[in-house]
Amino acid sequence: MARIVMKFGGTSVADLDRIRSVAGRVKRQLEAGDQVAVVVSAMSGITNQLVGYCEALSPLHDAREYDAVVATGEQVTSGLLAIALQTLGVDARSWHGWQIPMATDGAHAKARIEAIEGGRLIERMQGGQVPVVAGFQGLGPDHRITTLGRGGSDTSAVALAAALRADRCDIYTDVDGIYTTDPRIVPKARRLAKIAYEEMLELASVGAKVLQTRSVELAMKERVRVQVLSSFGSDAAPYENGRDSLPGTLVVDEDEIVEKEIVAGIAYSRDDAKVTVRRVPDRPGVAAAVFGPLAEAHVNVDMIVQSTGADGTTDMTFTVGKTDLARAIQVLQAARGDIQYGEMLTDADVAKISVVGVGMRSHAGVASTMFRTLSDRSINIQVISTSEIKVSVLIGVEYTELAVRALHNAYGLDVA
């Protein structure tokens, strides 16, 4: 017997048929002897519609009213799923954020969960009842409804799993797990049976968006085991598949991963642009002079490289989000007098390729394999940055697919 939180996203509850199908899946989980709580998103499209109403009335709408409006989507799904479960003979009831309560801070529209009172729900689960919790929402200190920001239902589910001391949080989504890379680029991409929290965070932040980043951070902090599953598998045998002993991907502490692969996956992102500030007098404080004004303008800077020439000047190269590029150029032009650079070059036609894996901590040679593999394909590396479990390079955007495929093969990730 295990205690499981099952979370179903918007496409999994998109219409009444899918809600019925979700009810069937929950029932089978109960029949396996588990205690189950469910977290649901709004039926797909509903949240966008409600957000659209608020924005049409006022671009600067009151976030408290926005929350009151938008949270209704999940309330509808939780009530409907409770009815669908009852129809199958399952004891179930819906819970809104304010009823549990799921206490959050007062940051409306982007609130953070602070405390969940789990005792009453545990009692009911022990009595055989399935709580069907409206995700994405909570109760603020002002006694009003809060929402957690887009994708917040993942975080609701993980937080609830922590509060209920659940053995696992199953996130049903429209993909069937986390892959070694984007299967659209590499058909031989392999679904991972397990992935460490840290790897998941790196993969998510570089473009493999399956779980909301905050939900992974929370899972890591609270040591909640998160299983990513497809809600569109066979209804009859949800836990069978030919590839793997596990039905999806389990996101866990790295200690739980016995046979660590050195590299878990290859991520890519085309969302960055490169900025180079050339011939800056090489003196103390030059980095602060460049990056201070950017930080003040809320431009996030990612990869940074500094190279010093023989003539007493230095070149600073870094990346910013493509959407921030125009602002970055404006800021740096305004600061030219302070920085005293010779010229500024920008390039939006770049891609960031990252090799991610907790196994790197104990294995040398990951970076050099990456550089050699790209060099063999005559792909020029423009910027390099590394962290404990990740090596990232910036290359020309036209080489994205070639680089991802070559690296996927070089690290032995291709499915046999």
Add this chain to the structure above:
Amino acid sequence: MARIVMKFGGTSVADLDRIRSVAGRVKRQLEAGDQVAVVVSAMSGITNQLVGYCEALSPLHDAREYDAVVATGEQVTSGLLAIALQTLGVDARSWHGWQIPMATDGAHAKARIEAIEGGRLIERMQGGQVPVVAGFQGLGPDHRITTLGRGGSDTSAVALAAALRADRCDIYTDVDGIYTTDPRIVPKARRLAKIAYEEMLELASVGAKVLQTRSVELAMKERVRVQVLSSFGSDAAPYENGRDSLPGTLVVDEDEIVEKEIVAGIAYSRDDAKVTVRRVPDRPGVAAAVFGPLAEAHVNVDMIVQSTGADGTTDMTFTVGKTDLARAIQVLQAARGDIQYGEMLTDADVAKISVVGVGMRSHAGVASTMFRTLSDRSINIQVISTSEIKVSVLIGVEYTELAVRALHNAYGLDVA
């Protein structure tokens, strides 16, 4: 300075443009110096959609879940109207039933309001804020959302007006007041400036459905002055119209109506069927033998006439709702042994015409005017029933329009 509750129904808040228009109307009411609270229904069509979801999942759905689902419609409107008001510079906030709280009994899907905590809202109104209250819903003793049944937002508004000790409850709807009769039948029908609670109840129960009956009963009990207004009048000058010094119809205590008309209006209904049980042995207990089984089968009986013949038998004639006719026939056939009637006749092609007015209490001759007027048109009266403020007759359904027009003219109700 007055304290006003303004209630807007589903067609008045059907889309964002109408919500903006409602916001403008509320703002003008504030600018007139009044304190204002608003009660809103769901955007038209939404409630039906949500009810449809519940019914599609299960015809016998849990009423508590139904309430949780269906109450979201009003929550959306209250948040959106609050945003629209803020956009016009009006201080406003939404209130859900559970936040006020609007305490109800535990009869989910048809709950009755038990108590409303008005103090906090009054304070805010005195500070210039407009509470925008989600109608139709409350908080049950089980700490879950309840709803009041269809049309319940009228009742929410009247109950709120009582709790806030409001000077008036303005119900904005898709008609501009209460008429002396149906203007589709009598183009010369006149809008009433004032109508007594009792008259409104009689007119509503016989087909002039503008306000939910329960809201009128509550208004009468709590002495809340209710104004029925159109929300589709000119935005620029909502309080002007050529016909009357008042913008709609004020539903008040009859003491407030100085110049009482003897007859306030003519109502009609085609929803009844006539049943006659003939040649029943005329003995004590015969009425109980006929109507007891009907009551047990939840068949409501309305007009009742008994006429005794010379041969020691009696005929019982009465009306039931058309939708109950089949059940009534079944019940009476089953009870034939007990009642020992000779034959049963039924007729669904009847109409009930009613003349309503509190002035009847002090004026004789209302009934005889009715009978003479119908006789002059050769309309046969099949059944008569009277109350303190109403005379009703049953006639052939094909005479409905003729009878209504003739009576409207006979009582001097035609507009000049």
